[in-house]
Amino acid sequence: MTTLLTPVTATIPVARPYIGVEEEQAVVDVLRSGWVTQGPRVAEFEARFSEYIGCDYSVAVSSCTTALHLALLAVGVGPGDEVICPSLSFIATANAIAYTGATPTFSDIDLATYNLDPHRIEEVITPKTKAILVVHQVGLPAEMDELLDVAAKHRLVVVEDAACAIGSQYDQALIGKPLGTIACFSFHPRKILTTGEGGMITTNDEGIAERLRRARQHAMSLSDVARHGARRIVTESYDEVGFNYRMTDMQAAMGIIQFNRLDDLLARRRCLAARYTQALQVIDWLQTPMVPTNCIPNYQSYMVRLTRDMASKRDAVMQILLDKNISTRRGIMAIHHELPYRSERWNNRLPNTDLTTDTGLILPLFHQMTDAEQDYIIESLQGLRI
Numbered sequence: 001m002t003t004l005l006t007p008v009t010a011t012i013p014v015a016r017p018y019i020g021v022e023e024e025q026a027v028v029d030v031l032r033s034g035w036v037t038q039g040p041r042v043a044e045f046e047a048r049f050s051e052y053i054g055c056d057y058s059v060a061v062s063s064c065t066t067a068l069h070l071a072l073l074a075v076g077v078g079p080g081d082e083v084i085c086p087s088l089s090f091i092a093t094a095n096a097i098a099y100t101g102a103t104p105t106f107s108d109i110d111l112a113t114y115n116l117d118p119h120r121i122e123e124v125i126t127p128k129t130k131a132i133l134v135v136h137q138v139g140l141p142a143e144m145d146e147l148l149d150v151a152a153k154h155r156l157v158v159v160e161d162a163a164c165a166i167g168s169q170y171d172q173a174l175i176g177k178p179l180g181t182i183a184c185f186s187f188h189p190r191k192i193l194t195t196g197e198g199g200m201i202t203t204n205d206e207g208i209a210e211r212l213r214r215a216r217q218h219a220m221s222l223s224d225v226a227r228h229g230a231r232r233i234v235t236e237s238y239d240e241v242g243f244n245y246r247m248t249d250m251q252a253a254m255g256i257i258q259f260n261r262l263d264d265l266l267a268r269r270r271c272l273a274a275r276y277t278q279a280l281q282v283i284d285w286l287q288t289p290m291v292p293t294n295c296i297p298n299y300q301s302y303m304v305r306l307t308r309d310m311a312s313k314r315d316a317v318m319q320i321l322l323d324k325n326i327s328t329r330r331g332i333m334a335i336h337h338e339l340p341y342r343s344e345r346w347n348n349r350l351p352n353t354d355l356t357t358d359t360g361l362i363l364p365l366f367h368q369m370t371d372a373e374q375d376y377i378i379e380s381l382q383g384l385r386i
Helices: 021-033 040-053 064-074 092-099 118-124 144-153 206-215 224-229 249-280 308-323 351-359 371-382
Strands: 057-061 082-086 103-107 129-135 157-161 182-186 199-203 302-306 360-363
Touching: 021 249, 040 057, 040 199, 040 249, 057 064, 057 206, 064 092, 064 129, 064 157, 064 182, 064 199, 064 206, 082 092, 092 103, 092 129, 103 118, 118 144, 129 144, 144 157, 199 206, 249 302, 249 371, 302 308, 302 351, 308 351, 308 360, 308 371, 351 360
Parallel strands: 082 103, 082 129, 129 157, 157 182
Antiparallel strands: 057 199, 182 199, 302 360
């Protein structure tokens, strides 16, 4: 039986990482080994990830943000290019594009799925467009077949921001195989599988994988494992500008243990999500998530939307729930409202994004949540009067 390292809190949180003494011991073992970064545990974690996802190559890095940065560079995105992405995402999606010197170009979402609407993409394609950065928002896979068709028609590269999507399935295949050229995952504490911080890049292209491995470590020609394992004198070279985007062995050791829990974590989240959906459908001012028949989400987050007439009362709803010791969060941000990306160009161009940002509400969902806690949340919502 797992003994959890769980903080004491009177409030039901939006999320809580599932970390046990096994992860603690794995980290201690790494500390005692003397090899604490970019070593054998990282290599083992990468191998486990590739085996699980079904991809040829996995490259571990320090975060999903750095994963996105390296991924975009690896597929040739650079200054003067434009990359299409949703505005409905965490700001790191756009920041990673900006890091390369390229410009984020926002396209609107499908109101039902919160993901890029394939039928709106061509509206923003220009001669400068290099790639589409697809986000699988809150763990629900995007409509990849149609997005890939648009990309192929215009000879665009597809990079998948799968930060929230570990374990999610599209057409019976796990997200991240990848369907595009490259996919990126996050292991932030809000994510289902966590290493504290950390990220992973997956690809089936050997050349891209090699570029990623070099770039994450200052473009060093030799890995630390190869260098320290050499039985003759070797000297590494640095043929380009690289980055310090390494994952530590402590993080990787946590990730390896977390993998042993993943199926159980996913099953519990899907069970809790199903309970929410069944119970909340009777509330006429709430809209529960829609799931396409060819998708199985992981329910990284459970986001409902308030009806338009209730949008102005969202903060009041959140405060009433907080007074009942129930934490919630506003829905996903609209990046084009933030100062670095604010422009008149987006005025009235992203109506579904604006509506979702204004009406979204994220409810508590985590593995340790009891049925009794969830019932309390449901009853509080059903009994809410404003």
